[in-house]
């Protein structure tokens with residue numbers, strides 16, 4: 074297994090690192106970031122996963138997410154993976170659009186050609202990267218939480234719903250709640266999985282809830298000034314489905330906030346404290 078340190082910087086008494094490795098899931102090199110808070114020698118710490126949105130790499134949340142002070146205070150490791158495979162031979166959107174292909178892996182295992190070779194983000198996030206985190210960092214893999222933004226909010230919700238008990242807590246900022254019911258989702262799941270919409274249900278939080286999957290609870294923040302709210306995110310579908318099936322959820326509509334990292338960074342510390350309560354409970 075290759076593992077390379079790209080950079081390490083001291084921050085809030087801990088270490089913010091960027092690392093690179095060859096992924097057997099995607100067949101490409103993958104870059105990710107990890108913040109390890111200050112801790113006693115030999116101590117292992119809970120892990121929070123942050124899955125990012127369309128166009129992002131690990132760098133967006135690492136540079137703009139403002140998570141380090143809270144992670145240092147709460148003793149949380151913070152992992153930020155990339156959003157798709159990249160590099161020579163990795164197919165992209167035919168028009169190089171931002172919402173499919175590079176930077177838009179949607180956290181699925183693609184089954185449609187030519188994407189099925191490299192676009193294996195589900196395996197990467199659910200299986201391969203956790204093993205790497207366990208091997209190289211002081212991580213307590215019995216205490217994991219998952220969160221994400223937009224496409225990454227969809228990733229956090231669906232990965233957690235498909236893996237009961239693996240994540241002690243789940244939260245999202247501005248998630249795409251139902252790819253079956255929005256243009257971003259229809260394009261991505263159609264492209265990666267093909268036309269059989271029954272296959273898409275495993276990657277749709279509203280459908281997973283309708284099909285019986287449950288979480289202990291759920292925290293979602295959504296800005297009311299988010300340009301994508303009506304057309305793509307459709308938070309009301311999640312609100313309605315949670316009510317219909319009795320899923321405990323706190324879904325907060327935040328006046329004035331848009332889709333940006335100004336919004337995410339505003340509520341980041343609150344989400345991390347919410348996760349810490351459940352990880353340490």
Ligand SMILES: N[C@@H](CCC(=O)N[C@@H](CS)C(=O)NCC(=O)O)C(=O)O
Pocket residue numbers: 125126127128129133171222223224332333334
């Ligand atoms: N307006 C964006 C749409 C994509 C977008 O808003 N991406 C969000 C996630 S869905 C993001 O986090 N962008 C990167 C950033 O703000 O740093 C574009 O055309 O690139």
